[in-house]
Amino acid sequence: TNPAFKEVLSRIESHEDCRNLPMISFLILPMQRVTRLPLLMDTICQKTPKDSSKYENCTQALKEVSKVHSQVIPVYLQGKMDVFHAEIMQCDFLALQPFPLVSSSRWLVKRGELTAYVEDTGLFSKRTSKQQVYFFLFNDVLIITKKK
DSSP states (O other), X not given: OOXXXXXXXXXXXXXXXXXXXXXXXXXXXXXXXXXXXXXXXXHHHHHSOTTSHHHHHHHHHHHXXXXXXXXXXXXXXXXXXXXXXXXXXXXEESSOOOOOOOOTTOOEEEEEEEEEEEEEEOSSOEEEEEEEEEEEEESSOEEXXXXX
């Protein structure tokens, strides 16, 4: 909400060293690396001959990288859920249909603010009005809310 911060952030993001990438891409990059390292190490282990002296080092590195991955991912996912719960608490549900929102098979795909066009049809007139809504798109459900 701070205009000075937005201005500085915009200036930094437009700098040639950032290649016009948004700040969020730099925040996500370390997590992407953590998730890709076990895959990379596994591929290296598969390509290393089993009778090679480097194979044992490779398998040990894979175990260590997998250990870090298994420790970091739950913390990362919990952080995402905390942010999601904080956002949900700021919303009024437009159509309340209770169901278990948190599920191991459900993940957040996108969230954001939209302008909804609501059509009011009266006896002799038809009116369209704009309404700001906040949505949460999951892999299997779309939740439309209004900010409190």
